[in-house]
Amino acid sequence: MKSSKLYSLVMLLLAAVLVVTACGSNNGGSSSSNTPKVEVENLPAALVEKGDIKIKVIRKIGGDDHTAQFLAGAKKEGESLGFQVDTFSANGDTLKFHEALEQAANSDADAVIVSHGDDQTAVELVQNIRDKGIEVVTFDSLDEMQSVEGVTTTSQDDRSLATLALDHLLEETGGEANIFYLWVDGFPAMVRRNEVYQEVLSANPGIVELERFGVASANTSVDTQDAVAMLLARYPKGELDAIFATWDAFAIGAYRALVEAGRTEVKIYGIDVSNADLEAIQAENSPWVSTAAVDPKLIGAINVRLAAKKLAGEETPPTHNLEASLIKQADLAAAAEPVKEDELSSIIPSWGTSDAFLEDWMKDLKAANEK
Numbered sequence: 001m002k003s004s005k006l007y008s009l010v011m012l013l014l015a016a017v018l019v020v021t022a023c024g025s026n027n028g029g030s031s032s033s034n035t036p037k038v039e040v041e042n043l044p045a046a047l048v049e050k051g052d053i054k055i056k057v058i059r060k061i062g063g064d065d066h067t068a069q070f071l072a073g074a075k076k077e078g079e080s081l082g083f084q085v086d087t088f089s090a091n092g093d094t095l096k097f098h099e100a101l102e103q104a105a106n107s108d109a110d111a112v113i114v115s116h117g118d119d120q121t122a123v124e125l126v127q128n129i130r131d132k133g134i135e136v137v138t139f140d141s142l143d144e145m146q147s148v149e150g151v152t153t154t155s156q157d158d159r160s161l162a163t164l165a166l167d168h169l170l171e172e173t174g175g176e177a178n179i180f181y182l183w184v185d186g187f188p189a190m191v192r193r194n195e196v197y198q199e200v201l202s203a204n205p206g207i208v209e210l211e212r213f214g215v216a217s218a219n220t221s222v223d224t225q226d227a228v229a230m231l232l233a234r235y236p237k238g239e240l241d242a243i244f245a246t247w248d249a250f251a252i253g254a255y256r257a258l259v260e261a262g263r264t265e266v267k268i269y270g271i272d273v274s275n276a277d278l279e280a281i282q283a284e285n286s287p288w289v290s291t292a293a294v295d296p297k298l299i300g301a302i303n304v305r306l307a308a309k310k311l312a313g314e315e316t317p318p319t320h321n322l323e324a325s326l327i328k329q330a331d332l333a334a335a336a337e338p339v340k341e342d343e344l345s346s347i348i349p350s351w352g353t354s355d356a357f358l359e360d361w362m363k364d365l366k367a368a369n370e371k
Contacts, residue, residue, distance in 0.1 A: 039369050044312035053083040055307055057300070059115035060122075061187075062089030062096040063218035064249040065274035066296045069341075071141075073300030074113060080366045081308060089217040094119070107133050111307035113300075117141035118187050126151060132164035135310040137303045140189045146318055149196060152306050156294045157321045158189045161259050161271045162196035164292035164326040168270040169207075169242055172289070176206040177241040181225060182250035184214030193246045193271065204234070210235060214250065224253025233262050240266050248272035251288060255280050258287045270290045272296070273327060275341050281329050282338050289329045292323045295341070295352040305357040314359070327352060 047053065057074045059067055071087040078085035086109075098121055103127045104112045112129055114136060115237035123144045126136055136151045144154045164334040169177065181197065184190055201207055208240070211234075232240070243258075243266060245251035251270035258266055264287040270277070273293035281288045299322055309316050325348045332339050332347065344351040 006110075015231075030098065030348065040361065040364050042364060044314065046232050046313040047308075047311060048136065050110060052122070053111075053311060054107075054109050055082075055083050055085045055111045055113065055304065056107065056109045057085060057087040057113040057115070057303075058097070058100045058104060059087075060087045060092065061116050061120065061216055062091035063220060064247075065276055066248060066272050069274060069296035070115065070300045071092060073295075073297030074304050075300070076297070077301035078308075080369060081304070081362060082365060082369045083308070085304070092216050097124060098122065100328040101129065104370075105129045105134070109134055111135040111137070113137050113139065113141070114141060114145075115139040117145060120144070123148065124337070128269065131246040133305055137306045137310070139299060139303055140187065140190055142336060145192060148194040150308070150310070150320060152316045152320065154299070154303055154306070154320045155189060155192075155324065156299065157324050159196050160190035161292040161294075162193040164243060164324060165269045165271055166196065166200045168326060168328070170200070170204060170346060172267065173207075173241060176203045178208045178235075178239060179241060180209050180243045181209050181212040182214055182228075182243060182245040182247070182254060184216050184247075187216070190246060197246075204315045210240065214246075220247070221253040221256075225256045226253075227256045228257035229261060232263055232266075237263065237265060240268060242267045245270040245320060246292075247271065248274060248277050248291065251291065252277060252280060255286070255288050273344075277325060278327075278332070278339060278344075281327070282332050286329065292324050292326050292328055294324050295344075297366065298322070298352055298354055302354060302356055305359075305362065308362065309357055309359065312359075312361070316357075316368060320356070322354075323350070367369045 008283050052120045055078050056336055057071060061067060067089055075087055088100050112134055114126060117138055123142055126145060127148050129136055130148055130150055137147045138151060138153045140155050141153060145151050178256055183194055211231050215223050217223060243254050245268055248270055251268055254268055258264055269287040270291040273291050278290060280286060306316050
């Protein structure tokens with residue numbers, strides 16, 4: 001009789017608990033070691049059936065801090081859920097990017113996050129990944145990705161980013177300024193930012209573009225620094241007022257060029273942020289006066305949440321834009337101590353936090369994995 005009761009109790013406990021196995025990985029590689037199993041009662045059945053969850057994050061651009069933080073944010077979020085997350089950056093090499101997408105289609109990945117898929121071949125490769133039954137979320141990729149069934153496309157609100165930065169430029173210059181424009185074509189995010197820039201130029205004839213430069217490479221900031229240094233020689237003091245940098249890799253290069261040339265009277269209005277950017281903005285007599293940004297770690301995290309919802313069989317939207325904020329040098333200067341990215345919430349309350357697509361079962365899974 002006692003044996004029968006004990007058996008019933010064991011079976012009842014097993015029925016009440018769903019078990020998910022989690023495994024971790026090192027950046028750029030995979031790991032075969034499993035972390036301890038955790039018990040979560042409300043885990044979606046689809047995830048229980050899959051067992052170990054493997055996610056690949058593949059990004060075309062690289063060599064910049066935004067990329068590093070995006071990948072780190074995705075990896076941290078995924079591993080907090082008990083998933084194995086492998087990350088890869090092609091550092092701007094299109095062939096390596098395409099090869100990584102091809103390999104992902106033939107891998108045992110459950111989901112793939114694709115960042116900066118900016119050509120038709122990438123769209124076709126994503127279609128191939130989906131044909132294999134692998135879930136896909138894209139970031140800052142071609143709008144054509146939306147034609148692939150089951151894909152969610154995400155992006156920073158690029159129009160908002162450009163508007164915030166340019167509005168600050170207009171405010172501080174009174175709409176009268178000679179500027180350098182740092183921008184590169186060929187990326188959907190850049191195309192959207194350029195649309196706003198062209199609208200601002202048309203509406204404000206006092207803003208005069210003197211020069212433009214832009215290249216996306218593994219050494220973007222160095223290439224930009226060299227280019228801006230050369231361009232500065234053409235325009236002595238009084239002939240150049242500001243630089244609009246559509247990417248922080250551009251802005252950091254411009255910042256170094258201005259400081260080295262002793263031309264800090266020229267002000268930089270940028271997009272994107274990192275700890276290195278914040279250090280430059282807060283440096284004494286810094287020419288970098290503001291940057292519009294979305295927390296790149298949060299972008300990576302939200303992309304992972306969307307992938308997790310897809311794997312759980314839950315509904316996801318076809319598109320999602322992440323809200324932008326403006327970080328001003330003057331606001332940073334008002335702080336008692338130098339501000340780092342993790343501390344931006346003291347200046348911008350909404351910074352770095354979002355409950356977007358964070359389901360209760362994810363919270364429970366995170367809590368279980370912390371034990």
